[in-house]
Amino acid sequence: MTRYIAPLREMQFVIHELVGLQRTACRTSNGNLCAETVDMLLDEAARFTQEVIAPLNATGDRDGAHWVNGNVTTPPGFKHAYQRYVENGWNALRCDPQYGGHGIGHLAAIAVEEMLASANLSFALIQALNMGAVEALQLSASTPIKDRFLAELVAGKWTGTMNLTEPQAGSDLGAIRTRAIAEGEHFRLYGQKCFITYGEHDLAENILHLVLARTPDAPKGTRGLSLFLVPKYLVNDDGSLGDRNDVCCISIEHKLGIHACPTATLSFGDNQGAIGYLIGDLNAGLRYMFIMMNLSRLNSALQGPALGERAYQQALDYARTRAQGSNSAGHPVAIIQHADVKRMLLMMTSQVEAMRALVYCTAERLDIATRIGDEEGEQQLRRAELLTPVAKGWCTEVGQEVVSLGVQVHGGVGYIEETGAAQHLRDMRIASIYEGTTGIQASDLLLRKVVSDRGAMLMTLLTEMHDAVDSLADKGSPTGGTIALALRAAIVQFSSSVDHLLGQERGVQSALAVPFLMQFGYLCGGWMMVRSASIACENTTSGTAFEPFYAAKLRTALFYTEHVLPKAAAYASTVNSSARCVLDFEPGLD
Template sequence: MADYHAPTRDLMFMLTEVLDDAHIRGLPDCDDYEPDTISAIVDEAGRFASSVLAPLNASGDAEGVDWSADGVTSASGFADAYDRFVEAGWNGLTGDPEHGGMGMPRVLGAATTELWNAANMSFALCPLLTASAVDALAHHGSDDLKAVYLDRLVSGEWTGCMDLTEPQAGSDLAQVRTRAEPDGEAWRLFGQKIYITWGEHDMAGNIVHLVLARLPDAPAGVKGISLFLVPKYIPDADGNPGERNDMRCASVEHKLGIHACPTCTMTYGEDGRGALGWLVGEANRGLAHMFTMMNAARHKMGVQGLGVADRAYQQALAHAREREQGGAAIVEHADVKRMLLSMRSRIDVLRALCLDSAAAMDVAERSDDDAERAAAQTRVDVLTPIVKGWGTELGVSLADTGIQIHGGMGYIEETGAAQPLRDVRIAPIYEGTNGIQAIDLVGRKLLRDEGRGMRALIADMRATADGRADGANPHPALAEGLDLLEQATDTLLAAGRDAAMANAFNYLMLCGTVVGAWYAARIADVAQAALAAGTDETDFYEARQACARFYVRQVLPDARGYAARIEGGADAIDTVDAARHL
């Protein structure tokens, strides 16, 4: 089983050479975002990921978690690793300094999120969800709630989670039945939630649940859902964990992967008291408030796909270098090189996409220019479903390719090649399935916007394709891909909502494939400039060029297939009678 080596050089390449780090540094409160600081943080995060989290990945997978009526015991070593994670300040890297965070940009947080997930996806899900809870509470919580909870959540002293799904609801949150009854200035919750990631554990002093529930007079459907903060332990007058709330973990799921991550069924009010909770934001606006968490989490899911893909690539590469067949290491075999290049080239462009979209979040949140902030938010809105959808599809696909490179040994659990695939397979499902991401991209980000956000993105990509971006070389293959994307965009805008929805997933994959080619072109330009300047890292930059070339010649042609499906119309789907034909 290959050791995990944090890709710190690759991250620095993206953060300081491919992306515009100077622009981020020019944003308010980003003066410290300098190459030396970035390098120090990335290097230290890489050491923590490689030396503390990665060694627990396989053992946590084998051991899993232990459930009893009293709660959940984490896998061996996880609680200590979490204490070290919090003590080192990693949980608060991008947190607001007013609440004890470091205040670093989200783009740097995305880089460390990749490392945590590559090293140990089960562990990484815990701080990932806490960060999302921080976002929701910071945007929508009352001052009183912020005073009690935000400092502790930012530091990681307490963890957070999202409680959305119910057995009868699935992704249809209009069917939520958990109810909230008034109790003075607070509420008492009764009901059940399922699939609650890190909903119960022994690694932190308290667990803060953000729960969707209905008020007694709530209207039906999604317009009648409110958001509540429900702690495992009710804080006392000093803000310390006090009485145990009427909320329990009834069971944990037995899953395909992420075995060391407890996926809980949570019950509220079984003792008859009701779980004490406090309203977050406005009554009956809970779903809108929850999406503050959801959108941040969706971006992190794409980063998760990236991290696990890189872990699978490292394992496959190490095996290919060691395994001999036909008198040579299989890394020299043409088909194995093809598979390794298919992994590495996609990882390069997905890393650029994840970081660049996080940088757009920083601009949208921090810029003091209203127009720039609005444009950046539009870019974030367009890219988020692509990051989540395309990124997690790649995570699964590349983990699968990693098994293929191992051959029969990949199908044996002892090699560790199967774990990345088992772990990451959940990523296209949770936080909104990738079908939902596609519907969001086409329905909300394309049709509702009348294509403005997508056309702005295409215009920026055209500048690179034409060689107008920083005086770089033209990229005719990218230009052809953009022609396909532009035509598909026009087709869906003219098709009407129902026909567009039938082709939404193809459109999402087309967008990801073409956007990936945009980053491949930018990577190639930067690498060419470095080589022309006489860099000491010739192998590194030649490798970036080789991967970019492979992407353009061997991956970008997939865009023609997605475009052909879109141009072929939706009749092949819409005319099928589900009752009679399926």
């Protein structure tokens, strides 16, 4: 099994050159976040994730989490690693300094989060949930609630969970039944939630459950959902832990992957009712939960490049050492010498680079939006909201293809658990399901974010893409010219897909939403490659010390253009179909 090495140079390239952290930092209140500080932070994170977190990935997968009488134990080593994670302040990175956070913003934090997820997805998920809970409370809770709960959550001494799903309410949150009955200053909650990530564990002294529930007179559907904070242990006025609340973990799931991460069924109010505190306004719970979900969706998107990177490193290592076949002189060769193995490795790394850049660029927009409140901030927020379902849907689908290729590069041993390649495939599979399936991301994208404004916001993004293409074409590089030409054609083709879908009835739009999302995803990946190629063109001719790095960037961008971007055209043919065969499909009624 290969050691994980954080791809620092790749991350720095995206942060400093492709996205341009300096630009973001200068335009935000966090002007003191200089490139050197970020690089030092990334170095430290690399050391921590490589040495402390990554070694627990395979053992955690093998040992798994265990439930006994309502208590859950995480695999050996997890508790100690979590303590070190908290002591070193990693949990507080992107949180508000008012509550003890470091306020480094989304872009720099996302690189650290990528390392965590690459090193050990099961471990990383607790951080992802914590961040979502912090963000939801920071933006929506009253001051007394923030004062009582936020500092410990920011520090990581307590952890957060997201409680939406119930057995009858998965994608359809309007079907949630958990009840909340007012009782003086608080509410009592009754109901059952399932599939709750880190819903119970032994890593921290308290767990803060953010729970969607409905009050007795609430409107039906999602308009009647309110958000409640339900602590595992009640918290006294002086901040000390009080009695155990009436919430218990009745089981955890046996899963395909992420074995070390407990996925809990929680029962609220089996006795006197679980005490919960209302967050924000009554019946506005889904809006607040979306704050948490949007961050979590971007984090799920990040799992594509994160696990893809880990699988790539492992495949590359194997391909360099496994000998099969011989060269023209009859000498044995490593499989990396075979053209098809090279192709598979490039397929992996080019898509990892495209996914990483897309997720980081979306995070940058969130930084600009959250730190400058003017019209431009609002525009960037809306573009981030448009990009989030694409990043979530596309990166998690492509991530699966990449980790599967990782198995393929290994041949037969890839299918054998001891090799480790299979774990990445099993772990990656969940990412396109939780935080809303690809189907749900696609309807969010097409119906809520494109059809609703007749594609107006989308067009502003396409203009940005055209500008990036013009900039590359102006560099005068023949390879850059080839890449620019292909992306220009892909943008035009995508515009006609948008026009076609805007003219269709809702049923057709729904049937074609996922192919549309995938077409857009491959286009966005191409856009990132154009930006990467532009920077590469500037540096390959300047004779700098990094020239080989930039030459590799240009080669990867060309590979993406020739081998990956054509998938956008394939999806375009589907998007431009009538979808009649889908709509007429009535299995069992033929």
